[in-house]
Amino acid sequence: MAIEASTPVVVNESYSEIIRSRTGKKSSxxxxxxxxxxxxxxxxxxxxxxxxxxVPSIVAELKDSLSMMRLTALLESGVITVRSPCDNTINIIRxxxxxxxSLDALSFPDIEVLALALELKKQYxxxxxxxxxxQNLASFLGLxxxxxxxxxxxxxxxxxxxxxxxxxxxTSSQIKVCPHCGxxxxxxxxxxxxxxxxxxI
Numbered sequence: 001m002a003i004e005a006s007t008p009v010v011v012n013e014s015y016s017e018i019i020r021s022r023t024g025k026k027s028s029x030x031x032x033x034x035x036x037x038x039x040x041x042x043x044x045x046x047x048x049x050x051x052x053x054x055v056p057s058i059v060a061e062l063k064d065s066l067s068m069m070r071l072t073a074l075l076e077s078g079v080i081t082v083r084s085p086c087d088n089t090i091n092i093i094r095x096x097x098x099x100x101x102s103l104d105a106l107s108f109p110d111i112e113v114l115a116l117a118l119e120l121k122k123q124y125x126x127x128x129x130x131x132x133x134x135q136n137l138a139s140f141l142g143l144x145x146x147x148x149x150x151x152x153x154x155x156x157x158x159x160x161x162x163x164x165x166x167x168x169x170x171t172s173s174q175i176k177v178c179p180h181c182g183x184x185x186x187x188x189x190x191x192x193x194x195x196x197x198x199x200x201i
Contacts, residue, residue, distance in 0.1 A: 029053065031117050032080070033129040034061045034109065035148065040070060042148055043079070046128060052080045055112040085115035092118065093137070100140055101160030101190065104174040105133045117143045139195060154195065161190040 028050035036042050037054055046052055059082055062068055074080045093114045097103035106114075110131060117127050118141055126144040127134060130151035138145040139157045147153050163170045166183030175185050 029120060029123050029125045031055075031113055031120070031125055031127050032058070033113050033127070033131060033134065034058050035130050035151075036128045037071065037080075038062065038067045039148070042128075043074065045149065047079060053083050053116070054080060055109065055116050056082055056084055057109040057112045061109055083116055085112055085119050089115040089119050093141075096141060097137055100137060101162070101174075101187070102133050102137055104187075106137070110134050114138060114141065114143070117141075117145075156192045157195055158192045159190045160187055162186065163188045 030046045030050055030052050032043075032046070032052060032054045036046070037058060043052065059071065062071060071080070075082070090111055093111045094103060097106055097111070110133065113127060113129065114134060114137060117125050117138065121143060124144070126146055127138055128146055128148065129135065130147045132152065132154050135145050135147070135154045136158055139154070140159075161170050162174055162185045164178035164181060164183045164185055167178060167181040169178055169180045170190075171185070174187070177183070178185055
């Protein structure tokens, strides 16, 4: 799930130049989410810039036969590899997402992508995703991320909380009913800060 539509975003500019300027060389490691994985033009683009990988749950999301045939060919040719993050790293992502207030908006494939990026952080891994919630949590984890060439990027790092619309009580975990007054609990921005370009790579 993406950050709600009211969240300010910016469109990428000079995508290939930005990637090259940040990597400092052609070789880099890109972790693809589902939207990037099913787009053959994007795969060709990323392949020219570095090594491509993804996670098992992203592969499982592909349902149509054409996407599966294309992925099979890419796997057999070694263009893309599939790696599984360890359970401990997955738990770190869940705990961080709970603290940030975004666990409710992340699917298990989202969490696996973030976990793999965390494990490969020292290898200069970069997540390729248009999912703004993935980008937001990646910014808290100090991970490199980028949208697709024509996708959107966050320019604010947002921490959420859950607040009762009636009594104003807040909680860091998602519950639907206020334990104090029985009113509805809704998600709100707790605080945010602007991101510099270097935080969004």
